[in-house]
Amino acid sequence: MSKTAQSNHTTQAAPVKTDSDTVLEVDGLRTYFRTHEGEVRAVDGVSFKMKRGSILAIVGESGCGKSVTAYSILRLIQPPGKIVGGRVTLRPVGEEPIEITALGEKDERLYHVRGGLAAMIFQEPMSALSPVHTVGNQIMEAIFIHQKVTKQQAQQLAEEMLSKVGIPNAAVRLKQYPHELSGGMRQRVVIAMALVCRPQLLIADEPTTALDVTIQAQIMQLMKGLQSELGTGVMLITHDLGVVAQLAEEVAVMYLGRIVEKGSMRTIIKKPRHPYTMALLQSLPSLHARNQKLPSIKGSVPALTRIPSGCPFHPRCEHAQAGRCDVGGPPPLEQLDPDGVGHEVACLRVHEIGPTLKAQAPS
Ligand SMILES: Nc1ncnc2c1ncn2[C@@H]1O[C@H](COP(=O)(O)OP(=O)(O)OP(=O)(O)O)[C@@H](O)[C@H]1O
Numbered sequence: 579m580s581k582t583a584q585s586n587h588t589t590q591a592a593p594v595k596t597d598s599d600t601v602l603e604v605d606g607l608r609t610y611f612r613t614h615e616g617e618v619r620a621v622d623g624v625s626f627k628m629k630r631g632s633i634l635a636i637v638g639e640s641g642c643g644k645s646v647t648a649y650s651i652l653r654l655i656q657p658p659g660k661i662v663g664g665r666v667t668l669r670p671v672g673e674e675p676i677e678i679t680a681l682g683e684k685d686e687r688l689y690h691v692r693g694g695l696a697a698m699i700f701q702e703p704m705s706a707l708s709p710v711h712t713v714g715n716q717i718m719e720a721i722f723i724h725q726k727v728t729k730q731q732a733q734q735l736a737e738e739m740l741s742k743v744g745i746p747n748a749a750v751r752l753k754q755y756p757h758e759l760s761g762g763m764r765q766r767v768v769i770a771m772a773l774v775c776r777p778q779l780l781i782a783d784e785p786t787t788a789l790d791v792t793i794q795a796q797i798m799q800l801m802k803g804l805q806s807e808l809g810t811g812v813m814l815i816t817h818d819l820g821v822v823a824q825l826a827e828e829v830a831v832m833y834l835g836r837i838v839e840k841g842s843m844r845t846i847i848k849k850p851r852h853p854y855t856m857a858l859l860q861s862l863p864s865l866h867a868r869n870q871k872l873p874s875i876k877g878s879v880p881a882l883t884r885i886p887s888g889c890p891f892h893p894r895c896e897h898a899q900a901g902r903c904d905v906g907g908p909p910p911l912e913q914l915d916p917d918g919v920g921h922e923v924a925c926l927r928v929h930e931i932g933p934t935l936k937a938q939a940p941s
Pocket residue numbers: 611613618620638639640641642643644645646647658659817882
């Protein structure tokens with residue numbers, strides 16, 4: 579499929595009433611790769627729910643399984659990778675839920691999901707755009723795949739969407755080729771292509787990493803605006819919690835293929851309880867004075883073929899206890915507030931460590 583999945587679903591009408599406020603449910607997802615070095619458990623038992631029209635951030639250091647999670651949701655994993663367990667269910671408004679992981683490779687509902695209900699934006703905008711076609715033709719092609727409209731209507735939709743993503747002189751830009759646009763503009767075009775058919779789920783995998791900081795902030799604000807206007811659920815993947823702190827309502831922190839902490843953004847940045855989340859927050863540039871040396875997380879992410887016993891984070895954790903944190907399997911996620919907002923942490927020592935970052939976290 580093309581790098582940007584599109585939607586036909588398109589419904590310009592008001593959302594149909596639904597009995598569930600969940601747009602996506604991921605339950606025990608496991609995606610492994612067979613390599614010469616052994617089995618790589620890139621995603622190993624990931625579960626989360628996304629509320630309709632909300633923004634969920636997936637954060638974690640490089641190699642912790644964020645992209646593999648995203649690709650698995652849209653069933654874009656290629657050999658030697660394979661989804662070996664778990665379930666992904668999309669709950670589109672006004673339609674029967676679709677269990678994506680149960681669909682055959684040729685099932686047309688899979689195309690309906692990938693090309694219709696869900697869209698994905700990738701890190702490098704040029705990889706999603708063809709250099710030999712005009713921006714307008716590419717957006718229109720995305721429209722034609724799933725919508726029965728005339729050329730004139732498609733052109734109008736494309737122009738409207740380009741204006742919506744903040745591209746001035748949209749009519750002129752439609753006739754240009756990607757190389758005639760700046761990096762920030764190209765990423766806006768990619769976002770326009772992803773959203774032109776109004777998907778119910780948008781997965782944005784590091785959508786601003788290739789851009790400079792001011793453009794990053796603009797693109798993030800743009801996504802937030804469009805998300806609330808179109809009611810799209812957005813999964814925002816990033817290694818930088820600072821970039822999404824103001825945008826996402828919920829966060830899942832991943833480490834070595836697992837979610838180690840999840841909760842509301844407010845809870846996670848004000849009262850993180852997993853030592854890994856605390857370390858991620860402490861290494862945010864925004865927390866430190868300009869000339870101050872940035873603390874980095876001790877050690878580096880181990881290879882997925884050599885995942886430490888016990889809590890996988892224990893070799894890097896300043897709170898780890900020998901004979902306790904380094905034995906057995908990974909600790910399960912524990913619900914910290916059974917009646918409340920859903921703060922879950924996978925740390926054996928969570929009740930002993932307590933929140934320690936309160937005073938330093940960004941607001
Ligand atoms: N094609 C592949 N073959 C073998 N292993 C792979 C393959 N793709 C991914 N992996 C493994 O899955 C792990 C997780 O990869 P993933 O791309 O999800 O990381 P990420 O969290 O998105 O990192 P980044 O922040 O760098 O994008 C990698 O460390 C790698 O070991």
